[in-house]
Amino acid sequence: MGRPEIIEMLERTNTGEYCTLKEWDVKRIPSSIREKIKAYNLGQSFDPNNPVNTEDSLADEFYKAGYELALELGMLCENTNRIVKVSEEELASAIELAPSEILVGEGDDGTWIRARKPEDSTPMVYGASMAITFSEELWPIITEGIAREREVDLLEGPSLVTVYGREVLSGTPFETLVGYIHGTQNREIRERVGRPGMGAIGCTSSVTEYGQLASYGVPGGFRPSDLSLALFPSELKINYTVLHKVIHTHNNGGYLFGGSPAMIGGMPGPPEGAVLSSIACALLQYAVMHTHVGGGEIYDIRALTNVNREGLWALSVTHQALSRNTHLLTHAIASEVSGPVTESLLLESLVGISTIAVSGTAFGAGPRPAGGKLAEHLTPLECRFAAEVAHNAARLSRKEINGIAKEILPRYEPRITNPDPGKSFREAYDVNSLTPTEEWQKIYENVKTEAIELGFPFKSI
Amino acid sequence: MILEEIIAKLSVAIVNGDEEAAGKFSAEALDMGADPRKLIQEAIQSALDTVGNNFENGKAYLPELIMAGDAAHAALKFIIPKIQDREAKAINKGTVVLGTPFGDNHDIGKNIVGAILTARGFRVIDIGINVPPNKYIEAAVKENADIIAVSTLITTSLPYQREIIKILQDRGLRDKYFVILGGGPVTPGWTREINADGYGWSAIDAATLCLQLMDGNKKPPLPEPLIFGELRR
Incomplete structure (x- = not known):
């Protein structure tokens, strides 16, 4: 059974205050955020010359304002147009009772996700990859390639575009089928590479609840010690698709992994507004869903990424605010835009992942080559690189990462809305031996060498 | 005054x-x-x-x-x-039926496109999220639309974009409406594959696309789609 508190939240999706989607999006979210920015004097705090925030007091002010925003707004249920509000007691209790560490996976192969602080010496956990689509032929190969990368802590892996040769259509039983196949094969792959207890994240081949119901907690599929993905479709909104996943995960005694993207330029407005929205969303995930790992993702709707200056700054402030003021297991994604076999992909990863790592994020996930837009544009090598960045950034300060970001940003910024799509898995790898082409290996080594020269503490090339 | x-x-x-x-x-x-x-x-x-x-x-x-x-x-x-x-x-640049297909609850991309198109002089009929293919066509017929715009963020809803075009063909309506695509997993290659009329990488690209489609010299379906935006693989 689900927790009584969650049943109460479900009830509120039918009994809360009525509000139209438009009123919520265009009036309530923007006006509440504007009021908070004004009340806490947070306007114009985005500093493009310093993309990684280093001021604790600024992060703390954003936390206070974001906490109040969570209480004032709550979340709108898209299915019923009812607002799910939480009391201060409920929010404080949910934050207090949230775990500060969990073992994802089992035994020696498992990974502890632990709460971190900015500049924490404990490395950030990293899970790879984002749900780039792959054919049934290549999906097991690329997934195995990622699982073999020992730096990668948790296996998410790409998504299947077909199952038994048939397209996976949303809302149809093909989703249930692909969920089962994805979950069981992901588990088999972890066993095959000698990491049977490795933690995983699922299910990315199906976005609706069908895939998750078919893959999580079923025999041979994702275990309750794996992370069950339950992402909100938009900031400060919830729906029954997500709540089905929430209930199913809690029924299984599993670990819930929430997420909710705040959009710079969208309903919350400027980067400062997106930070407030992101903090409120993250906190509300604990109160409404009783999540174990909560997302504080941010994207810029004009650049469709977060490795630009606005996105980096907003991510850094959000995660410093959450990690300084709570013991929550926070999650973030650095969303790259360039594709495999490009220098810029690795530079974007270096800047984005080190920014969230040094800001106190507990768990980072990615990479997302080519913005996740192009099928089969993903290789294990950038997953290794991303995990290496996540682990080694813990040895630097925010000031040092800010300095590295300022050096590197001008290299990829000019093409951020016109990125190089790079090469596909087949073009970048020998898919039989799972080794990168000489070209891709050389780029990887050159970027690492350059990063070391800039002061980034990679242990080896 | x-x-x-x-x-x-x-x-x-x-x-x-x-x-x-x-x-x-x-x-x-x-x-x-x-x-x-x-x-x-x-x-x-x-x-x-x-x-x-x-x-x-x-x-x-x-x-x-x-x-x-x-x-x-x-x-x-x-x-x-x-x-x-x-x-x-002449004042109305055209009527666009806009929605997110079945299985997809994401609304931010659709909302941005709708707002930009409105600002550029189009009449936008927003039919919401999680919309079955037939609903697009019913709305297009009812509103005497010029363009059907289908935005999706998830791969498993992509086939519904093709289904909309198939239904238009089956009902003999393909020459009445331009069909344009956008969203995370949508690519120019997919746009060509399913014989849609255009692709926009961003909301601004979508507005440019709609303006070009409505320049008075084009009729649906186009032999080759108009592509606006990057990542042209």
């Missing part, structure tokens, strides 16, 4: 997204004998251009864009009955 002042206030009301004031100043200007076409060009379109440019330059955000579009509609409600049908059609 002289007419020029009222026109200026109408423009400000639209930029500020004030529906009530936009309707009020529009009616007052017409009562004072304002030329409806002048009102549209000098007050409404220029105000929408201002907000659209501010959005593109990071000086305005999505709520402002949506509210400005709503205010412009409030003003047009008074103006349209005063002009000939032919002129009204």
Whole structure:
């Protein structure tokens, strides 16, 4: 059974205050955020010359304002147009009772996700990859390639575009089928590479609840010690698709992994507004869903990424605010835009992942080559690189990462809305031996060498 | 108040997204004998251009864009009955049925596209999220639309974009509507594969695409889709 508190939240999706989607999006979210920015004097705090925030007091002010925003707004249920509000007691209790560490996976192969602080010496956990689509032929190969990368802590892996040769259509039983196949094969792959207890994240081949119901907690599929993905479709909104996943995960005694993207330029407005929205969303995930790992993702709707200056700054402030003021297991994604076999992909990863790592994020996930837009544009090598960045950034300060970001940003910024799509898995790898082409290996080594020269503490090339 | 002042206030009301004031100043200007076409060009379109440019330059955000579009509609409600049908059609750049297909609950991309299209002079019929293919076509027929725009963020909803085109073909309606695509997993290659008429990488690309489709020289279906935006694989 689900927790009584969650049943109460479900009830509120039918009994809360009525509000139209438009009123919520265009009036309530923007006006509440504007009021908070004004009340806490947070306007114009985005500093493009310093993309990684280093001021604790600024992060703390954003936390206070974001906490109040969570209480004032709550979340709108898209299915019923009812607002799910939480009391201060409920929010404080949910934050207090949230775990500060969990073992994802089992035994020696498992990974502890632990709460971190900015500049924490404990490395950030990293899970790879984002749900780039792959054919049934290549999906097991690329997934195995990622699982073999020992730096990668948790296996998410790409998504299947077909199952038994048939397209996976949303809302149809093909989703249930692909969920089962994805979950069981992901588990088999972890066993095959000698990491049977490795933690995983699922299910990315199906976005609706069908895939998750078919893959999580079923025999041979994702275990309750794996992370069950339950992402909100938009900031400060919830729906029954997500709540089905929430209930199913809690029924299984599993670990819930929430997420909710705040959009710079969208309903919350400027980067400062997106930070407030992101903090409120993250906190509300604990109160409404009783999540174990909560997302504080941010994207810029004009650049469709977060490795630009606005996105980096907003991510850094959000995660410093959450990690300084709570013991929550926070999650973030650095969303790259360039594709495999490009220098810029690795530079974007270096800047984005080190920014969230040094800001106190507990768990980072990615990479997302080519913005996740192009099928089969993903290789294990950038997953290794991303995990290496996540682990080694813990040895630097925010000031040092800010300095590295300022050096590197001008290299990829000019093409951020016109990125190089790079090469596909087949073009970048020998898919039989799972080794990168000489070209891709050389780029990887050159970027690492350059990063070391800039002061980034990679242990080896 | 002289007419020029009222026109200026109408423009400000639209930029500020004030529906009530936009309707009020529009009616007052017409009562004072304002030329409806002048009102549209000098007050409404220029105000929408201002907000659209501010959005593109990071000086305005999505709520402002949506509210400005709503205010412009409030003003047009008074103006349209005063002009000939032919002129009204010329003012409206076209009608776009916009939605997110079945299985996809993401709305942010759709909302941005809708707001930008409205700011660029299109009549946008937003049919929401999680929309079955037939609903797009029913809405297009009912609203006498020019363009069906299908935005999705998830791969498992992509096949519904193709299904919309198939249903249009099966019902003999493919030559009535342009079908355009956008969203995370959508690519120019997919657009060509399913014989859609256009692809926009961003919301601004989608608006450029719609303007080109409605230039008066094109008929659906296009032999080759128009592609706007990057990552052209």
